[in-house]
Amino acid sequence: MSVSILIVHTNSLSAAQFSGMIKEIGLQASIADNYDSASRTIHTNRPDLILLDGAMVLMDPTICRKLRRCSLEKYLPIILMIPEETEGLERYLCGSDADDYFCLPYTPTELEARLMFRLSAAQRIIPRTIPQIDISFLSSLSGLVFSDQTSSEILQQVVNSVSQVINVQRCSVALTPREKGVICVMASSDDPSVNGLWIDLGRYPEIQDTIATGRSLLIDDIYCHPMMEPVRDHLKGVPFNSIMVLPMIDRHRIIGVFILRSSRPISRFSEEEIAFCQLVANVATCVLRLAEVRAADEEFRHRGIDPDNVVVKSTNEQSSLLDMAAHDLRVLVSVIDGYCTLFSEAADGSLLPEQSQIIDGLMAGNRRLVDMANDLLDFSQLNSGSFELRMMEQDLSQIIASVCNELSALLQRRNITLQTGCLDKDVPVVCDEQSIRRVFYNIVNNAMKFTPEGGSIKLDLDQIDGEVRVSIEDSGPGIEPGKISQLFNEYTMVSPNDPRAGNGLGLSICKKIVEAHHGRIWAESCLGQGSRFTFCLPQ
Helix, strand or coil: CCCEEEEECCCHHHHHHHHHHHHHCCCEEEEECCHHHHHHHHHHCCCCEEEEEHHHHHHCCCHHHHHHHCCCCCCCCEEEEECCCCCCCHHHHCCCCCCEEEECCCCHHHHHHHHHHHHHHHHCCCCCCHHHHHHHHHHHHHHHHCCCCCHHHHHHHHHHHHHHHCCCCEEEEEECCCCCCEEEEEEECCCHHHCCCEEEHHHCHHHHHHHHHCCCEEECCCCCCHHHHHHHHHHCCCCCCEEEEEEEEECCEEEEEEEEEECCCCCCCCHHHHHHHHHHHHHHHHHHHHHHHHHHHHHHHHCCCCCCCCCCCCHHHHHHHHHHHHHHHHHHHHHHHHHHHHHHHHHCCCCCHHHHHHHHHHHHHHHHHHHHHHHHHHHHHHHHCCCCCCEEEEEHHHHHHHHHHHHHHHHHHCCCEEECHHHCCCCEEEEEHHHHHHHHHHHHHHHHHHCCCCCEEEEEEEEECCEEEEEEEECCCCCCHHHHCCCCCCCCCCCCCCCCCCCCCHHHHHHHHHHHCCCEEEEEECCCCCEEEEEEEEC
8 A cells, every 4th residue: 555645835836846756756645735625635535644834833833733633543643844944943843743844955865764764653653542441440440549558659559550551751649738829749650759749839830720720721732832831931841742630629629630741742632531530530539538537547546446346426436437438439439430431432322222321320320329428428527517618708600600500411411491590690708619519509409300301490599688598499399398397407308219319418418508607598398389499698
């Protein structure tokens, strides 16, 4: 099979000259004068290599990555053609993500040697099928979580293993303390000696952004991304060109970050790699939280109490045991959820409808278990008095809108309409954002469980007599009058035998959180006409 070269050049005369040289050395050549034309050629008749006009990189520094994305089955090498006697060569090369370059003029012999070298190198790049690696990796990882090693030792093994599964220069985990502006390195794959080192976040805007927003961040090219502009001088000579930062979130609180830095011909992380790393970050989060529980358990045993054999009467001791059980449950559920997600993605539409239904059911069940584990954790902390509120002035309408956005997919799947017309105004309130998110999520989640398909949920947000009042009204079956007064008691379920019922802790937790804010919460309902739950916070 003959080798095909695609020449992408804005100058038709120069492109024709290169085409003649390529044919002279016995290779096929095709020509494109812009990105759209090149994209169509790659889709219809994929070349083995691209010769790209360097001037096009100056107009669009991301063009190399765009061209490679047009070819998904294997790696597509790109060589830049730099104009003769060019000054400021770094303008063409910095961030271009090309494999090679040459400055004109060039003889056919020199061109042939350069092309053959790059084609040979490209054949040695074998794509890795990440989903097949993930399952075995997560199996060993789930065993690590419950080993007798310290959290630092476990995390070091995690980052070392990830760096072997994915081609990265460095994989690290850092812990976010309560003090702002610093972060502690817990584990690093390329240099374990930095473990325990406190670093100033001023030189790491990518980590700062993830901590501030709670969102994952992907930087394809550190030399072109505007976020990295303030620290551009510090990036000279670093052995990587792209970064992925994933938040490690425990009950809506960021407790750490999972960071990968890559140096490779294609700087962009693939979707499979991102999904894989997010699963690992979730389990690493459980490692950090489990470390806290183990520390509490050591203190527990130091006082001469064995939680496995002694009947514990103290509320704090009960909470410690409950905390441990909830963490263990959440780790196992996270791993199972990861298996289901990976299996579903690896199948890529090849599953029968019945099989897809089974996977969807497993994932839905796992989400219920995650909710239960979170309820148990919150319940134990609220009862032991260790639940901390971080009170700040917030816009309540933005908090509620964010939760509504998270629930939109579930609402759409059940064909339930959520009326949110009241969120078009600022509603300032002093509160702990994550706790109030939890209250609103619990109430809306309950409303979704009991609202029939095709029904509606109405949200009201008002400011009345120095209070902010939030009401969620569903179109479900309603609640018997005699049971309304018991709704906010612990382990109370209106219909215990109803498969939609939870663990009886959700509304109790809501009540404790709202009262900790010096607010009020209540329910109103009529059989056959739905229910309305309302909570108020002082403004």
